[in-house]
Amino acid sequence: MKRSVLRNVGIPLLSLAVLLGIWEAIVVIFNVAPYIMPRPFDAIRAVTDNWSLLWPLVLGTIRETVYGFVCGALLGLCLGVIMAKVSFLQKFLYPLLVLSQAVPIIALAPPLVLILGFGIAPKVFIVIWVVFFPVAVNVFDGLSHVDQDLVNLARVYGASRRRTFLQIEIPASTTPIFSGLKIGATYAVTGAIIGELYASEGSSLALYQEHANSNLNAAAVYGTTMVMTALGISWFLLVVGTEVLVTPWQRRSVARRQLFRRRTDVVESTVHH
Amino acid sequence: MSPSTLLQLRDVGKSFAETVALEPTSLSIEEGSFVAIVGPSGCGKSTLFNVIAGLTAPDSGEVRLGDQVVTGATGHVGYMLQKDLLVPWRTVQDNITMAARLTRRVTNDDRNEARRVAEQYGLGEFLRHYPSALSGGMRQRVAFMRTLVTHQPLLLLDEPFGALDAQTRLEMQQWLLQVWKETGRTVLFITHDVDESIFLSDRILVMSPRPGRVIADLENPLERPRDLDSLTDPKFIELKSRVMHLLHGGAE
Numbered sequence: 232m233k234r235s236v237l238r239n240v241g242i243p244l245l246s247l248a249v250l251l252g253i254w255e256a257i258v259v260i261f262n263v264a265p266y267i268m269p270r271p272f273d274a275i276r277a278v279t280d281n282w283s284l285l286w287p288l289v290l291g292t293i294r295e296t297v298y299g300f301v302c303g304a305l306l307g308l309c310l311g312v313i314m315a316k317v318s319f320l321q322k323f324l325y326p327l328l329v330l331s332q333a334v335p336i337i338a339l340a341p342p343l344v345l346i347l348g349f350g351i352a353p354k355v356f357i358v359i360w361v362v363f364f365p366v367a368v369n370v371f372d373g374l375s376h377v378d379q380d381l382v383n384l385a386r387v388y389g390a391s392r393r394r395t396f397l398q399i400e401i402p403a404s405t406t407p408i409f410s411g412l413k414i415g416a417t418y419a420v421t422g423a424i425i426g427e428l429y430a431s432e433g434s435s436l437a438l439y440q441e442h443a444n445s446n447l448n449a450a451a452v453y454g455t456t457m458v459m460t461a462l463g464i465s466w467f468l469l470v471v472g473t474e475v476l477v478t479p480w481q482r483r484s485v486a487r488r489q490l491f492r493r494r495t496d497v498v499e500s501t502v503h504h
Numbered sequence: 505m506s507p508s509t510l511l512q513l514r515d516v517g518k519s520f521a522e523t524v525a526l527e528p529t530s531l532s533i534e535e536g537s538f539v540a541i542v543g544p545s546g547c548g549k550s551t552l553f554n555v556i557a558g559l560t561a562p563d564s565g566e567v568r569l570g571d572q573v574v575t576g577a578t579g580h581v582g583y584m585l586q587k588d589l590l591v592p593w594r595t596v597q598d599n600i601t602m603a604a605r606l607t608r609r610v611t612n613d614d615r616n617e618a619r620r621v622a623e624q625y626g627l628g629e630f631l632r633h634y635p636s637a638l639s640g641g642m643r644q645r646v647a648f649m650r651t652l653v654t655h656q657p658l659l660l661l662d663e664p665f666g667a668l669d670a671q672t673r674l675e676m677q678q679w680l681l682q683v684w685k686e687t688g689r690t691v692l693f694i695t696h697d698v699d700e701s702i703f704l705s706d707r708i709l710v711m712s713p714r715p716g717r718v719i720a721d722l723e724n725p726l727e728r729p730r731d732l733d734s735l736t737d738p739k740f741i742e743l744k745s746r747v748m749h750l751l752h753g754g755a756e
Contacts, residue, residue, distance in 0.1 A: 381589050387557045388654065389579020390606035398606055402593045478593070484637035486595045 269450040277450035278458055288436040289458060295351060295423040296466060299358020303419070304412060307363035311370025311411075321371070332364050336422065340429030349433070354426030361422040362415035369411030373404030409474040416470040420463040510535040510690050511556065511658055516565035518551050524715035525551040528564060531709065531718065535657070538684055538691045540701035541709045542747060548716020549694045553660050556692070557583050569658065579607070582651035582659040582689075586666040588643040590635040596622065596646050597631040603654045614653070621649045625683070641672040645679070652687065662694045677703055681730065698747050702740055703730060710750045720750050 251271045257263065258270050265273070278285060310328070314321040336357060343353040377400050385395040401408075427437035436455065443451035479486065509532045517528035526548040533539055541549050554560040556567055558578035567575045574580050590599045600618035604610045622628050625645060635643055644664060651659055664680075665673045677700060684691055695701050701708050702724060710720040725739050734740055 378587075378589070380585060380587055381591070383559055384583060384585075384589050385606050386559060386578050387581065387583040388603040388606050394606050398602075399591070402591065405593070480593050480634040480636065484633055486632045486634065 266447050266449045269453055271453075273450045274453035274457060277448070277454035281451070285436075285439065285455075285458065288434060288439055289462070291351075291434075292420070292423050292427065292436045292459070292462060295354040295358060295426065296419045296462065298351070299355040299423065300362050300415065300419045300466070302355065303359040303362025304366050304415060306359060307366025307411065307415070308370055308408075310363065310367040311374065314367070314371045315374035328364060328367060331360065336361065336425050337429065340426065343426075344430045347430075349430055353430035354423050357426040357430075358419050358422040361418040365414035365418070366408075366411035369407040369414075370404065373407030374400055376407075377403045405474075405478055409470070409478075412470050413467060413474075416467045417463060420459060420466055424459055508535050509533070510570060511692075512568040513556070514566045514568070516552075516555055516562045516567060518548075518555060518560060518562050526555070526562075527715045527717040529718055530565075531721070533658075533690060533692060535690055536688055537706045538693065538704055539707045539709065540693045540695060540705035541711060542695055542698055542701040542751070543711030543716075544696060544713055544751065546716070547711040547713040549711055550662060551716065552711075553583075553662055553692070553694060556658075557581050557660055580656060580658075582654045582656040584647055584651045584659070584661045584664050586663040588635075588640075588647040590643055590646055590650075592635055595632050595634060596627060596638070599635060599646055600649045600653055602650055617653055618649070621653060622646075625649065625679070639672075640668055641676060644668065644676060648680070648683070652683070652689075656689075658690045658692065660692050660694075663696070664693075665700070666695070666697075673700075678731075680704065681728075685729075698744055698751070699735065701747070702726065702743050703734060708743075708747060710747055712751075720747075722746065 254268075254271050258268055269277075310324060314324055339357065339360065340353065343356055347353040347356060381399055381403065382395060385399050390398070424437045427435035428441070431438050436459065440452055440455040443449075443455065475482070511533040513529055513531050515528040515530055516526065517524075518526045529552070541552070543549050551560060555562045558567075558574060558576055558580070561576040565575070566573055569580055572580075591602065594602070597615060597618045598605070598610075600622065601610050601614045604614045619628070619631060622631055627642060627645060627649075630638065630642070635646065638646065648661075648664065651661075665676045668676060681704060693701070693704060703726075705724050707724055708720075708722045709718050710722065711717065712719045722743065724743060726734055726737060726743070
């Protein structure tokens with residue numbers, strides 16, 4: 232157990248350290264000017280030194296990401312289910328879904344500002360826009376590929392469509408559903424940053440970087456990019472962690488304990504003692 | 505002894521597009537009996553099963569279970585395929601209680617029964633295991649227990665041991681006979697393995713393809729209880745020869 236934790240955490244951390252090492256080496260070996268590429272440590276210092284200034288902006292980006300991701304994931308889930316269940320709507324919705332993703336996100340921002348203004352709404356909208364698609368497509372694919380023999384077995388037992396859906400089709404699709412959510416999670420922060428860049432008038436993380444850039448503060452520019460990247464990775468890891476939690480059967484051979492055991496069971500087992 | 509009829513088919517036929525999957529067929533199955541259906545692939549045995557289970561509505565005819573007409577209706581038989589169809593996200597115990605979960609709330613009685621059945625048939629230590637931890641034979645046994653606790657009087661088993669190795673299959677056949685004897689259910693068992701059909705059954709229906717139909721209805725004279733020696737009994741050999749000739753009659 233301990234060794235596996237070491238492998239699962241240690242090796243990714245090592246690759247991160249190697250990346251920073253390469254960065255450092257490039258700056259030193261090629262003698263790159265600090266206004267073009269600072270050393271990694273300087274970029275990190277630019278973040279920690281200004282943390283009190285950055286933190287509210289980071290919080291703003293997190294808020295946009297969370298709202299947008301949750302709404303986008305729910306929308307994608309609903310669309311995926313609808314497309315898998317109603318073949319007319321599948322044919323009707325699929326072209327619109329593909330069309331939605333053909334629109335360049337950057338070209339989406341100006342009309343969004345016209346409609347929604349400069350508040351949190353246009354950013355959340357863009358996050359929803361980039362998140363719902365991979366979720367919808369994966370949910371649809373997952374539900375369309377559930378073993379029909381299993382669905383038939385449920386029918387033979389006399390199961391209703393609702394119970395078959397909840398007890399068989401949804402759990403059978405957890406892997407593709409989480410694939411969609413993981414892809415969506417990596418897009419979500421990018422979407423929020425694009426929204427901030429094109430639809431902010433006040434302060435935001437993306438504008439902070441813009442200001443640093445115009446002030447030739449390369450360390451802050453690189454540092455902000457690192458913060459944004461860290462946000463993206465954290466959000467992805469959160470989704471991965473959720474998947475690990477809700478799909479114990481993919482790693483374990485024996486169920487550990489039942490999370491939602493009914494209270495009557497406890498009574499029963501104490502009676503047996 | 506006057507056994508009553510549990511299942512009765514009257515002129516049940518089914519076609520898919522131009523293909524006659526099952527010619528109008530009539531048959532009755534007595535309560536508590538073990539009937540094997542043997543035939544090559546494409547002879548309509550799975551269509552016959554799906555009609556009885558209610559998954560496929562027949563073009564003509566009527567399916568009667570006990571005193572009820574159940575043509576095209578589901579929820580009245582136990583059903584098991586070659587694929588065990590255990591769900592990987594449920595433990596052995598929760599897989600056994602699956603039929604209950606699909607139709608109503610699972611009660612403690614359901615869980616206790618699952619535990620009892622698993623213990624009785626040697627899987628008591630695996631109640632909280634996920635199916636991925638079990639061998640093919642164990643998985644098939646769990647699938648059968650799941651079928652058993654539906655408390656349906658009629659069990660439809662469609663080549664349930666077809667994917668197992670010969671050794672495991674023989675063990676499973678003996679185990680099935682034991683469970684059948686203890687529970688008194690009526691079993692309809694599809695196989696393409698003639699030996700298996702004779703070893704298990706009271707009666708054998710031989711089917712032939714294009715169009716799918718029952719070409720023979722044979723009583724199995726082999727005494728019970730059956731063991732390994734039954735497989736070399738003269739009655740076994742004689743019946744096997746008859747079934748083989750029926751199945752390959754056209755080719756000889």
